[in-house]
Amino acid sequence: MMKAVVMKEFSLSKGLVLVELPVPKPQSWEVRIAVIASGFNPIDWKIRAGKFGGKTERVLGCECSGIVNAVGTDVKSFCVGDAVFALPFHRSSNGSYAEFVCLPETLVAKKPGGLSFEQAAVIPLATLTAYRATRSVSSCIDGANVLIAGAGGGVGGFVHQFVKMQKDVSVYSLARDAASRQFLEEKIGIQRERILIYGGLSESEIKQGLMGMTRGALFDATYDLVGGTTKNVCLDMTNYSGHFATTLPEHGPNPPAVWPYSSIPFGRNLSVHLVNIGAELDSDSRATWTVYQKQLKLIAELLEKKSLLPPHTTIVGSLSADTVQKAHDLLHAGRVKGKLVMSVNV
Numbered sequence: 453m454m455k456a457v458v459m460k461e462f463s464l465s466k467g468l469v470l471v472e473l474p475v476p477k478p479q480s481w482e483v484r485i486a487v488i489a490s491g492f493n494p495i496d497w498k499i500r501a502g503k504f505g506g507k508t509e510r511v512l513g514c515e516c517s518g519i520v521n522a523v524g525t526d527v528k529s530f531c532v533g534d535a536v537f538a539l540p541f542h543r544s545s546n547g548s549y550a551e552f553v554c555l556p557e558t559l560v561a562k563k564p565g566g567l568s569f570e571q572a573a574v575i576p577l578a579t580l581t582a583y584r585a586t587r588s589v590s591s592c593i594d595g596a597n598v599l600i601a602g603a604g605g606g607v608g609g610f611v612h613q614f615v616k617m618q619k620d621v622s623v624y625s626l627a628r629d630a631a632s633r634q635f636l637e638e639k640i641g642i643q644r645e646r647i648l649i650y651g652g653l654s655e656s657e658i659k660q661g662l663m664g665m666t667r668g669a670l671f672d673a674t675y676d677l678v679g680g681t682t683k684n685v686c687l688d689m690t691n692y693s694g695h696f697a698t699t700l701p702e703h704g705p706n707p708p709a710v711w712p713y714s715s716i717p718f719g720r721n722l723s724v725h726l727v728n729i730g731a732e733l734d735s736d737s738r739a740t741w742t743v744y745q746k747q748l749k750l751i752a753e754l755l756e757k758k759s760l761l762p763p764h765t766t767i768v769g770s771l772s773a774d775t776v777q778k779a780h781d782l783l784h785a786g787r788v789k790g791k792l793v794m795s796v797n798v
């Protein structure tokens with residue numbers, strides 16, 4: 453048997469219980485990981501809020517690190533005892549708020565040597581999302597003026613690192629208050645004079661403030677990692693032939709269309725990237741999932757070479773319903789700096 457935190461109902465304030473479940477058995481293409489640390493992501497509380505529907509009773513958690521503890525008969529890339537990090541998303545036996553998880557080997561990579569298990573656990577989801585937003589479509593060019601809304605969050609820190617891999621890129625961002633600005637300056641590396649404090653400002657005041665900073669120039673690339681009115685700000689501030697990426701799909705009954713002739717994307721010849729970390733996992737063809745293996749391996753290599761650095765990480769506690777509730781409350785408030793992680797098997 454294994455311990456796991458189960459969600460029993462759609463509710464943001466209750467319904468989490470620590471239970472004993474049978475240890476899952478790997479299928480032929482899967483590995484079983486003894487989880488050492490589990491990362492937290494906003495999608496975890498969004499599932500609890502019922503935003504995506506689906507099964508009520510389940511173990512949440514989309515990323516982890518640990519030790520491979522069993523392998524299926526067709527597994528080629530891993531052996532029992534390998535230290536790994538993984539993306540237990542859609543196709544896993546259960547989420548990573550558990551002592552064990554089985555998942556396809558294509559969603560697993562060897563843990564970079566220099567990283568602790570806690571640091572490695574928070575890499576997969578945010579880094580792959582940031583990689584998709586910035587690299588896979590070459591959205592950011594040398595010398596570009598770039599706006600990252602949400603640069604202090606889990607995804608934003610990696611978007612910043614990937615964007616800065618281009619030459620002479622000037623990054624601008626938004627901070628709620630002076631403390632957030634200090635984090636962006638000291639931990640992310642964005643210049644103070646390129647950070648606008650948005651707290652208390654209207655949408656049009658934010659746009660004016662940003663235009664003041666760039667001396668009237670629009671941005672070559674904008675990354676919306678916040679949604680809502682911030683998405684409008686980013687889209688509106690993207691220059692002709694520029695690039696706009698968002699990680700926030702629209703959930704409402706009448707989502708805005710991006711296609712009309714009169715829209716900003718068409719009117720300005722923009723490339724628009726609606727980033728979806730789980731896209732290939734919706735396919736039932738296991739061959740389609742190999743993209744994750746390639747991208748996780750590449751990210752592990754960048755971390756190993758220190759070309760990519762782990763984020764500022766806070767350990768919230770050890771495996772318990774209270775730890776999960778605390779992490780979800782922090783993420784729901786939208787104020788997390790860097791990433792949150794939970795120790796599981798220590």
Ligand SMILES: NC(=O)c1ccc[n+]([C@@H]2O[C@H](COP(=O)([O-])OP(=O)(O)OC[C@H]3O[C@@H](n4cnc5c(N)ncnc54)[C@H](OP(=O)(O)O)[C@@H]3O)[C@@H](O)[C@H]2O)c1
Nearest residue numbers: 494581602604605606607627628632699727728729786787
């Ligand atoms: N589509 C996908 O495949 C995918 C994948 C991963 C994540 N996501 C989504 O992408 C979003 C970002 O994820 P994350 O893990 O980076 O979230 P996160 O860690 O919770 O982001 C928190 C950061 O957002 C900033 N923020 C909050 N409200 C803001 C506002 N109005 N304007 C500017 N910045 C603001 C906060 O800075 P301040 O305190 O300064 O406000 C904080 O540093 C989440 O909504 C997540 O669900 C989508």
